[in-house]
Amino acid sequence: MTTGERTNRLMAEEKLPTRAQDFSEWYNQLVIKAQLADYAPVRGCMVVRPYGWALWENIQQALDRRFKATGHQNVAFPMLIPRSFIDKEKSHVEGFSPELAVVTIGGGEELAEPLVIRPTSETIIGHMWSKWIQSYRDLPVLMNQWNSVVRWELRTKLFLRTLEFYWQEGHTAHATREEAEAETRQMLDIYADFAVNDAAIPVIPGRKSDAEKFAGAETTYSIEAMMGDGKALQSGTSHFLGQNFAQAFEVRYLDQTGQLQHCWTTSWGLSTRIIGAIIMVHGDDQGLVLPPKLAPYQAVIVPIFKTDEEKATVIEVARKIKADLAKSEIRVTLDEREGMSPGWKFNDWEMRGVPVRIELGPKDVAKQAAVLARRDRPGREGKISVALGDIVTSVASLLGEIQKSMHDRALAFRQANTHATASKDDLKTAVENGFASAFWCGSPDCEAAIKEETRATMRCIPMDQPADSGPCVYCAKPATSRAIFARAY
RNA sequence: CGGGGCGUAGCGCAGCCUGGUAGCGCGCCUGGUUCGGGACCAGGAGGCCGUUGGUUCAAAUCCAAUCGCCCCGACCA
Known part of the structure; x- marks a missing residue:
């Protein structure tokens, strides 16, 4: 084999399949190569790696502040639920029984009652609420928890469907149907607002048919997004549970007239599946493209130099840029890794979807400038040179532009394919x-x-x-x- | 649960048909030359060949069983 052939083959190995060739394989390899997650030793389970988790933390923050702003408080309920709880709500049992993981042995002893690992927490929360809620004065109850749940799925795919997945589940109890319905709709709106404004994903908020709704819900709403292959992904759900769980768990309150009433409850969730949506909506053949508002790193500085003297001056300026950007709340990293060429680093950060790359070499330092390359527009046309004195404002406004243009592009794509x-x-x-x-x-x-x-x-x-x-x-x-x-x- | 593919170095694979000292590329370590779009040279470390059993003087290789993973279809955030 000639050198040329070998080089070509190796480059081909490092590259992703294109989306047009094999969308599914493109996705699988991208998740691994961008170091978002990896396969765990147990079938269908994933390990979320630091880069993927940093993305999730930004998603959590964006949602959590919206939840708090609407009066919700975070809580933690246990992972283990008595099996009998699941059986108390008829359609809930039917929906979840096939996919429950059940613990039958504890401390070496067969348990008197099997425990299920929560597939969701409506039942155990209903049980506790029946103790805590007595009066209309106790309502509404507005709770949320960040946790993981287990559903024994047959076919799995990283982020989109794994046996265990991370999410938040919100649970609320209200005195009236109207109030609970309004809560359900409010949370749907919050999910849509987050998807559009933070994830740059246009979504269609809507109501699910009876066939598609949550096991135990009276009405299920969802936000639906179109992936890069034209398929749909349910990216967040909000359920109006009526009095189904309140009746099953005796969640009751005394109203102003002294009448005992069942509560009206809701639940709503958004999972790490949204990361799959971000990948499949925005990603291109070079790799991830992350929306600036959620990207773990919004900008990466790649220093370029030949000699030690060049290195010294370039690194010094690069560190100054990093400090200035960080001071302005821009999430930035400086790639000081040794032994990789600048070209290699360009490709690496493109794979990982960093919105803005700052290239800084001796020529730039001489001109007191730096090159900005935007991830959503690969190649030369996405590069501009900016004066060092303007770099903070330039990067900040470029991030805003990228955020907007990513959403607009995704929306145009959805419209063209609807x-x-x-x-x-x-x-x-x-x-x-x-x-x-x-x-x-x-x-x-x-x-x-x-x-x-x-x-x-x-x-x-x-x-x-x-x-x-x-x-x-x-x-x-x-x-x-x-x-x-x-x-x- | 059906259909397909695969388990050999950290990763990707060859070797198996036709049994006989376990190989290649990437990555990793050392040194040097490189560095503006995936650099190169030299040296080096690294393997119960998924597991169990069988056949054989001898098994990564043949036979049987078993476990696991991935992909494609029916259930699901």
Whole structure:
């Protein structure tokens, strides 16, 4: 083998498959190569690595401040739940029984009652609330917990579906149906606001059909996003639980007139799956592209030098830039790793999706300037030279521009791949590589038939509905609302 | 649970058909030359060949069983 051939082959090995070649394999390799996560020794479990966890921490902060601003408090409930709790709410049991992990032995002894590892915490929270809530004066109860849960899934994929996953689950109890419904909708809005403004992911907030809703919910809402391959990903959910859990767990209060009433409850969750969405919405063939507001590093400085003297001056200026940016609350790192060429570092940080790269070499130092390269526009056209004196403001405004243009690009992509469809055939074509928006009469039979014939599921009935009406895409009976159909993760 | 693929150095793989001293690339360590888009040379460390059992003078290689992982389909945030 000649040197040239060997070099080409090695470069090919380091590169990702393109998204067009094999989207699924592109995703799998990217998660590993960007060092977000790795496979754990147990099937279907993942280890979230420091870079992935830093991203999750930024997501947590963005959400947590929204939760606190709306009056929620964080709590911690235990991971182990008596098996009998799950059985108390009928549709909850039916939904979760197949995917429970159950502990039957503790301290070497068979347990009198098996314990399940929480698949979600409605039941144990309902149990505790029944002790804590007595009066209308105790309401509303507004809680949230950051934790992990276990669901024994058959087919897994890093971040999108693992046996154990990290999330937050919010749980609230209210005196009236109206108040609980308003809470459910409020949290849906918060998720949408976070997705759009922080993750730069345009989402469709909507209501789930009965077939797709949460086990035990009266109504489930979700935000749905389109991935880079046109498939849908449910990226956050908010459930109106009615009085189902309050009745199962006797969560009751005395109202102003002395009547004993069941509470109205809600729950809502957003998981590390959102990281999968960020990867699949924004990533390109070079690797990750992270939205500035959530990126662990918003900027990386790559120093360039040949001689020791050059190194000394370049590093000194680079450290100054780093300090200045950090002072302005910009998350920045300086890549001082030895033994890697600048070109290698460029590629490495592109793989990891850092929004802005600052290239600094002797030529730049001589001009008192630096080169800024934006990740969302690869190649030369994404590079500009800026004066060192302006670097903080330049980087800050560039980050803002990137954040906006990432969202706009994702929105344009979704719009280009969403089609209003009036016939079954149109719908079938549309879901090959995007979303279909179609009138639906509301019948579960039509929904099931569409799923059967097109492999697409109903993602949601968008909150935002045009005022028109038309024939159901399947049975042609009059329908007043449109639904989104798509293949989904 | 069905279909497919794979377990050999940290990673990616070859070797297995046709049994006989375990190999290549990347990465890692040392030294030197390099460095503005994935550098190069020289030297070096690193392996119960997934596990168990069988056949054989001899097994990474043949036979059987078993475990695990990944990918594709039915359930799901």
